[in-house]
Amino acid sequence: MSTHIGAKPGEIAERVLMPGDPLRAKWIAETYLEDAKCYSTVRGMLGFTGRWFGTEVSIQGSGMGMPSASIYAHELINDYGVKALIRVGSCGALSEDLQLRDVIAASGSSTDSNMNRMRFDGLIDYAPVADFGLLRTSVEVAERRGIAMRVGPILAADAFYTDRPDLYDTLADYGVLAVEMESAALYTIAARFKARALTLLTVSDHIKRGEQTTAQEREQTFSQMVEVALDTIIA
Ligand SMILES: O=P(O)(O)O[C@H]1O[C@H](CO)[C@@H](O)[C@H]1O
Ligand SMILES: O=c1cc[nH]c(=O)[nH]1
DSSP states (O other): OSSSOOOOOOOOOSSEEOOOSSHHHHHHHHHOOOEEEEEEOGGOOEEEEEEETTEEEEOOOOSSSHHHHHHHHHHHHHHOOOOEHHHHHEEEEEEOOOOOTTTEEEEEEEEEESHHHHTTTTOOOOOOOOOOHHHHOOOHHHHHHHHOEEEEEEOOSOOOOOOOOHHHHHHHHHOOOEESHHHHHHHHHHHTOEEEEEEEEEEEETTTTTTEEOHHHHOOOOOOHHHHHHHHHHH
């Protein structure tokens, strides 16, 4: 057991998908994995291990926001030897030309979080980026599956409800595709501890147009993203 994950040594695969929502983790495990077994229910943050085309893969919920996701990424890598992590999340689109359910691969992640300012004493604006190998593989997988995945930068925000929507407009002007709440921390922690990480997202809502998917859809229907992630993590 680590502090926040109840798995025994060897129960978590070296390849992990990380949705924020633990019930999306359950849905992914039950829908896609062969012989899926739940290894942790600590704090309701469910984790499962099974096989995808014969290769062991784990699915671990990470919660909402960078403090929570950082805990799971840190413990998966340092306590369980995880080598590759793909976040499979929902996001709000900032770019006008994105539609609900579009899939995004986040090449880089800007953030308003203070976590990296603390890490670098406020002296460096560290640029959290995806592992290039995972990113390239995900693009190839999406092409093979006929999924029109967008690749580009996103924002990892501390707050879901912002008082500064004007900043979202500015970020969109600079090519930032969407906002979510974990990717910058995931990329930073993976870099620090020599693991590989990628964030794949499905557009669950459009910030400018006010369009939304339901909670049930966010939990159980983002299958294109999950299939790209599973094929990528075993490649
Ligand atoms: O759907 P998940 O993976 O939780 O991701 C997004 O959804 C949550 C907010 O609704 C945040 O965690 C955000 O990053
Ligand atoms: O973090 C998130 C996730 C989905 N939609 C948003 O607006 N923000």
